[in-house]
Amino acid sequence: MNGSKSEDSRSNKAIKRNKTYAYIKRYWTLYLLMLIPLIYIIIFRYIPMTYIQIAFKKYSIVQNVWEMELAGNYGFxxxxxxxxxxxxxxxxxxxxxxxxxxxxxxxxxxxxxxxxxxxxxxxxxxxxxxxxxxxxxxxxxxxxxxxxxxxxxxxxxxxxxxxxxxxxxxxxxxxxxxxxxxxxxxxxxxxxxxxxxxxxxxxxxxxxxxxxxxxxxxxxxxxxxxxxxxxxxxxxxxxxxxxxxxxxxxxxxxxxxxxxxxxxxxxxxxxxxxxxxxxxxxxxxxxxxxxxxxxxxxxxxxxxxxxxxxxxxxxxxxxx
Amino acid sequence: MKRLFSILLICTLLASGLIACGKKITDNTGGKDQNNNATVTPGGGAGNEEIVDRKFTKTRKITVEVFDRGNEGGTPPENNFYTNFIKEVVLRDHNIEVTFVPVPRWTEVEQINNRLAAGDAPDICVTYDYPTIQTYANMGGVLDLNPYLEQYKDMLPNLYGLLTETNINWNKNPETGAIWAIEARLANPQRINTFVREDWLKKLNIPEPTTLEEFEDMLQTFKDNAKTLLGKDADKMVPFSISYDVGWRADHLLASYVPDNLSEKDAYIYGFDDRKFLYPGIKEGVRKLNEWYNKGLIWKDFALYGSGDTTEDNMMKAGYVGAFIHNWDYPYRNGEDSINNNLKRLVGEDANYVAVMPFKNDAGFYRKFLPGPVDRKVFFPSTNDEPLASLLYLDWISKLENRMFLQIGEEGVTHEKLEDGSVKMLATKGEKIMNSPNNIDYTITINGLDIGDQELNIKSIALGYVGVDPSYIEKAYKYSVEDGRYSQNYNFGEITSETGMGPALSEKRNTVLTQSVVAAPDKFDAVFDQGYNDYLNSGGQAIIDERKTAWENAMEQ
CATH class of the missing domain: 1.10.3720.10 (MetI-like)
Known part of the structure; x- marks a missing residue:
């Protein structure tokens, strides 16, 4: 988050950030509208992706996907x-x-x-x-x-x-x-x-x-x-x-x-x-x-x- | 853009963390059930005090699976005259509220898979597919019934009376004692028959075939006389019809090629395929079919039609099919809409299918492989938190009085009683129609009519078909079981190589058999052998080896 070291780039970033905030403030209604598809994508596209790990684990219906045992051969x-x-x-x-x-x-x-x-x-x-x-x-x-x-x-x-x-x-x-x-x-x-x-x-x-x-x-x-x-x-x-x-x-x-x-x-x-x-x-x-x-x-x-x-x-x- | 992305990422992580927490809570219940092996947890014990004379003091709720056959003119399987009867009387007798969960009959395994995986499977599940239950049991998704059965045995007289220790302990693991599923009773073992157009035999003046040669000649005669038999539709003649499920649809023919001296050991080792595809001699039986196919005696297009397709039934109804092998009562079932009744309407009053028994084995027996006294498997998923209520439900549905009402319905509406005590089923329409023959989908602990007396049972079964003389049914019944060899139960624990292989192997078997039947005669051996080896290499051989070891460890020490 605070990775930049030189003063210059920091101030540059600060200006940029201010600009972004101003931008968001001005068009917040549009951003609010965008939130709806964004939530949709998070729930129905990104969250399900966490289940990709089933490919590397021994599947069990009663276990949580994070707790399943890793499959043999380093998961492969x-x-x-x-x-x-x-x-x-x-x-x-x-x-x-x-x-x-x-x-x-x-x-x-x-x-x-x-x-x-x-x-x-x-x-x-x-x-x-x-x-x-x-x-x-x-x-x-x-x-x-x-x-x-x-x-x-x-x-x-x-x-x-x-x-x-x-x-x-x-x-x-x-x-x-x-x-x-x-x-x-x-x-x-x-x-x-x-x-x-x-x-x-x-x-x-x-x-x-x-x-x-x-x-x-x-x-x-x-x-x-x-x-x-x-x-x-x-x-x-x-x-x-x-x-x-x-x-x-x-x-x-x-x-x-x-x-x-x-x-x-x-x-x-x-x-x-x-x-x-x-x-x-x-x-x-x-x-x-x-x-x-x-x-x-x-x-x-x-x-x-x-x-x-x-x-x-x-x-x-x-x-x- | 970068910022947006990082916000997104954080959201994702947060959300998945939440999910993980949420799951943990449900997980505890899953874990609890796995401990049930040793002792029954307080849940069961506490229930004990709340039950007086097999009736709960507080209403309990359970859900029960029921097959949905989607039949024309039927009622909703989860809400009709019979479910109302069950709900009402179970509530009265045991203070249990029952809800039915319909599951499509022809995709039941897939549906139950999905429901189990989603954690909303009914408390009482029913399937014909034991490997599915075993797979889920291995994952901890199925309740071990053994401790409950032991503890509550005294409360379940009807269940034990109907199923007996044999069926209840059928799947008991010899080492751990776990019972993942109990087996419903198969009241009548009849399975398959060979049917021939009786009116065609009469028209062409040939007797009912009693040997393979006679049967073959008969098919040829049908073909040669297509003009006489079908007139302008002669080109639609199908002397023998079959489907992609060759193993089932040629069962009696194929079984007659299996050597009579097949040992119990080999029967066990090679018997895991439910069409007995691996039994010795089957290849020669398929060769016979191949010969017929290439002579034009078998329906040319059969391989193109999948399961549930009605094209073949329609050809039978229209009168184009001379002979076929199928379920023991296939042309007679479905009341007014049966193949036989349609045939009579479309072709003429004398048109009729009759059961014949032409296929003898090397020892001269009309051998057929018949199942043990088991039918559907009943199991409780681990999400079932009312095991006692569920067992009491099974006990209730196993009581003769209750299951008999479900099987035959109301007198004067769905059946009438004859003087000798046998029961004749009547065709019913409207709200009291039975969606499945004898309401088999509700009487989940029994398959087959049982009114308490075996002789009356067979008589009643014969009376149960609309528009067919009972003598035809009695004949079909006799031919279906004569010289039968029954499956014995050898339970050496789980055969792990079978896990998850069932559908893929069945698929392969159907493919090999279908392709072998339609192969050119000179390519038959190549096609069959290649498919057979493919079957073995894709997991079949591993199962054979494991079964062999299991048998030798248990029986030949």
């Missing part, structure tokens, strides 16, 4: 246990695989859709399409998986029935691991594409219209305008969203893989979230799964900061 017993568990390693691989494909295909898709929608001349049709494409965002994965079964089941699914009638063989959309991965990714795109488009469309609206007019005067066509005006205009938005997606590369949804999975595709559908569910929540190994969760978060933070640093190096603003 459960990390070692996780990494020597083959199911966890498979889950890790699958999580990376599915999230990477999601990023590869799911990330550019809404950008392209936003560009397409933006070029539509007939405004009413544009609005209608936009509304329809973002509808699936409000469907839960349980409902989508039910729809998927109705459509893609090998003998009873509508799509396969049509294929069979036309003389083609059934496509194992859901019952072959390789096909399942694509079904999983494409259903994800279908569900989220419209919703993610909104933010890009908003960014496009923010581009100065004079640029378009000038380009038109210079004789630039549609593609030239997209390439030289819209895409550069979207770049900050794209970068921010990309950094955030990279932060989630090891994060894993539970309901999507769990609802879409079945016993024939477990080799690709078992992800970290489902591993945590079977072993932790159902198998009562809370320390093990907290360790897994902590590992996920740490990797997520690393990805986030690295991506952020790279973005900054290339002259973008970044998010941190």
């Amino acid at each position: 017993e459960y990390f070692i246990k996780a990494f020597s568990n083959r199911d966890f390693l498979y889950a890790l691989r699958n999580t990376l695989l599915l999230n990477f494909l999601d990023l590869l295909i799911g990330f550019p898709a809404p950008i392209i859709l936003a560009l397409l929608l933006n070029e539509l001349a007939f405004k009413r049709f544009k609005r209608l399409t936009q509304t329809i494409v973002y509808m699936p965002h409000f469907l839960s994965w349980i409902i989508i998986s039910g729809l998927a079964l109705q459509l893609f089941a090998p003998t009873n699914g509508l799509v396969n029935i049509v294929l069979n009638r036309m003389g083609f063989k059934s496509i194992p959309f859901l019952n072959d691991p390789a096909h399942w991965v694509w079904t999983y990714v494409l259903l994800g795109v279908w569900q989220s594409i419209g919703w993610n488009t909104i933010i890009y469309l908003a960014a496009i609206t923010g581009i100065n219209p004079e640029l378009f007019e000038a380009a038109a005067v210079d004789g630039a066509g549609r593609f030239r305008r997209i390439w030289h005006i819209i895409l550069p205009g979207l770049r900050p938005t794209i970068v921010v969203l990309l950094i955030m997606s990279l932060g989630r590369i090891l994060g894993s949804e539970f309901d999507r893989p769990y609802a879409l999975s079945n016993k024939l595709v477990t080799s690709v559908s078992n992800v970290i979230a489902t591993f945590v569910y079977t072993n932790g929540i159902r198998g009562l190994q809370f320390s093990l799964t907290t360790a897994v969760g902590l590992f996920q978060s740490v990797i997520g933070v690393i990805f986030l900061t690295v991506a952020n640093a790279i973005a900054k190096r290339f002259g973008e603003r970044g998010i941190i």
Whole structure:
């Protein structure tokens, strides 16, 4: 608290402090308002974080988290246990695989859709399409998986029935691991594409219209305008969203893989979230799964900061 | 910004310090319960003076778990005609106020886990999953019932009368004497049956199959005659249907592949999986299923549907399914809405499922593995501060008069008495509807109808199904238990390697079995062996080894 030694810096600090006090005094109502979200964050975000230590301790339901016994290997017993568990390693691989494909295909898709929608001349049709494409965002994965079964089941699914009638063989959309991965990714795109488009469309609206007019005067066509005006205009938005997606590369949804999975595709559908569910929540190994969760978060933070640093190096603003 | 951060940090530390203090207080109660091993603490003793003739002088309050099945047309499981009866009479008899806590039936283990962890589990908990109880007992979250049972035994004549020492001491630790849970009585041991469309047999003029070969031929004949049997829906024909839970849904078939001379030792060591996946011979049984699958005799899409999905039931109701293995009374249960009754409505009066018994083992017996006389496990979490009141509740619900009323309800409304004394259940709608068959969810110390006389029980069970001739039920009952081999209770203390492994291993077993059934014939061995080894490497082998040592230490010294 009173760490500074030289007189100069102390007086400097004193001035600064006075300024801050004056500032707070003047805008205290605003600070009071901020207190509400702050309390929320403390109670629901920071306090729960103290329970991270479960990852390093032997969990017991009757003991206070501070009193639990430290786990073996200097507390790293459960990390070692996780990494020597083959199911966890498979889950890790699958999580990376599915999230990477999601990023590869799911990330550019809404950008392209936003560009397409933006070029539509007939405004009413544009609005209608936009509304329809973002509808699936409000469907839960349980409902989508039910729809998927109705459509893609090998003998009873509508799509396969049509294929069979036309003389083609059934496509194992859901019952072959390789096909399942694509079904999983494409259903994800279908569900989220419209919703993610909104933010890009908003960014496009923010581009100065004079640029378009000038380009038109210079004789630039549609593609030239997209390439030289819209895409550069979207770049900050794209970068921010990309950094955030990279932060989630090891994060894993539970309901999507769990609802879409079945016993024939477990080799690709078992992800970290489902591993945590079977072993932790159902198998009562809370320390093990907290360790897994902590590992996920740490990797997520690393990805986030690295991506952020790279973005900054290339002259973008970044998010941190 | 820095300042703000430091304030935040201080707040966080302060708050977590407060939490730590707060927890300490609750912790004391948890600690107290752990001492109960030795003697019953004053809490119990003090209660003694406040109780006269098994009735508390001051009203006590307890909470009791009840399964919520969310059935159509049902009543709220925590508040209906039957809970009112229980509440009223328990208050009258023992001065105990009962509150029911509904827990969804199909996710009960998860729900109870969460409630235990949150410290708001009901005083009396019920689950089918003993490892869950053991895990929580190890953490100090479960009350040791032994000292209470010993002290209050005289006050619990009905509980001891129904469960007997066998079920009460079933889980007693041989070394410490701790009893974490008592076992409810399984009144009737029937478990699984094989069902076939009787009208199809008649139409195609084939007798009921009595051997595997005949059963297989029958399936093939069903398939070949799909046009005759289903007309324009011929492509929907499913000769044999199954689900992802292959172990259950092929039980009698798989059991017939297990050598008859399986020793008690091996039965114990490899018997921890509740589908007997590790018993010798099972692989050959699965190979048979694989063969059927690749011949198109098994429902092609079965692997895609998860638990609780009604697609398969609907196919049975619509009349597309020729044969299946399931719970011993599966097509007949659920009153008017049973599979059989739906089938009759949709297909025709003569459409009907009948139980058959085709699967013989190597010694010529129709062997099936049947459980011991145990059912659900009843335990008290350590947050239970009314152990005596809770035990008295269990005693009350074990009394014949009380549980019989719950099982059969009011005469003329939910049942009628026949001349020979047997009881016929009636389909009831409205407030007196039973949410579970015979209100099994309330009679937590017994599963299965018991009106005090075994012969009348079976007769009454057979009468209890709507729209089915009792002879079909009696046949199903007989086939379900004939040549059965019952599980013996070997309790050598806790097998530690089983802790927390149950769900993960069951999941793996279902995966191996499902993938093996649908594998291409030439890949069957590879798929099965790989999955089997994966099962062993993921904890199965450790359990086998520990059980082996436990057996040898206790039985072969």
